[in-house]
Amino acid sequence: MRRLFRDFWWKVLSLLIALALWFAIVGDQDRAISLTAPVEMKAIPPDLEISSDAPERVMLEVQGPSSKVRDLAESRLGVILDLSDVLQPGQRTFTVDSSNVLLPPGVRLNRAIPAQIRIRFERRLRKDIPIRINYSAMPPAGYKVLSEIVSPELIRVEGPEMRIRQVTEAETDPIDLSTVVGSKEYRVNLYVNDPFVRLTTVTNVTVRVEVGIEEPEGGAPGAKPAGRP
Numbered sequence: 001m002r003r004l005f006r007d008f009w010w011k012v013l014s015l016l017i018a019l020a021l022w023f024a025i026v027g028d029q030d031r032a033i034s035l036t037a038p039v040e041m042k043a044i045p046p047d048l049e050i051s052s053d054a055p056e057r058v059m060l061e062v063q064g065p066s067s068k069v070r071d072l073a074e075s076r077l078g079v080i081l082d083l084s085d086v087l088q089p090g091q092r093t094f095t096v097d098s099s100n101v102l103l104p105p106g107v108r109l110n111r112a113i114p115a116q117i118r119i120r121f122e123r124r125l126r127k128d129i130p131i132r133i134n135y136s137a138m139p140p141a142g143y144k145v146l147s148e149i150v151s152p153e154l155i156r157v158e159g160p161e162m163r164i165r166q167v168t169e170a171e172t173d174p175i176d177l178s179t180v181v182g183s184k185e186y187r188v189n190l191y192v193n194d195p196f197v198r199l200t201t202v203t204n205v206t207v208r209v210e211v212g213i214e215e216p217e218g219g220a221p222g223a224k225p226a227g228r229p
Helices: 008-025 161-166
Strands: 030-042 048-050 057-065 078-082 090-095 108-113 116-132 135-137 143-151 154-160 170-172 182-191 204-213
Touching: 048 154, 116 161, 154 161
Parallel strands: 030 078, 116 170
Antiparallel strands: 030 057, 048 116, 057 108, 090 116, 116 154, 143 204, 170 182, 182 204
C-alpha cells in the first residue's frame, strides 16, 4: 500500500499530462466546415466603375484542427479582391483561392463557391439630366395644373459610361394633387432608375405647383364670338 502511494502527486501530474496529450492529438483532429464570407475590394481605380453584378458573399469550405474551425464562423473572414492592376475598361476574372481569403493559421481552404468572380469595368462618366415630376393623383374635377416649377431644373449623375448614356431623366417621388387648389410647394426626393447610377449634386428638389379652374374649350361660359354684337 505504501508503495502504491509513493510519489502520488507525481503520478497524478503524469496522468494529467497524458490526458492532455491525448486530447490534443485525438480530440483535435481535422474538421471541415462550410460558411460564407463577404467579398471586399481594395485599390479600386479612381477613374473606373464596376458595371456588373458581383456576388456580395462567397461560400467557403475550410478545413483544420477542430479547436480552430469550431468557432471560425464567429470570427471575421473575408475574400479580398485586389484591383490595383485593373488599368482599363473591360472584363476581369478573379480566382478565389488561399491568396485572397483571410483564414487563421492552420486552417486551409478546400474550395470556394463560386470559385471565380468576373467583374466588368467601365469609364466613369458624369452628366446633367432634367427632372420629371411624378404625379400620383391629378387635381379635382374641373381643375388642372396651370404651372409647375422645379428647382433646380437639372441634377448631375455619375456612374459607368454605358449606363450614364442610357439615363435620360430623374423623377420625383409621387406628388398627390387630388385635394390641391391654388399653389403649393413640395420638397421631394429624386429617383434614378438604375442601381449603378448615383446623384452627385442634390438628392431632392423643390416643386411648386399652381392648380386652377379648367376653362372650357372656346373660352369662358357665355362668351360671344368675336365680331358679333
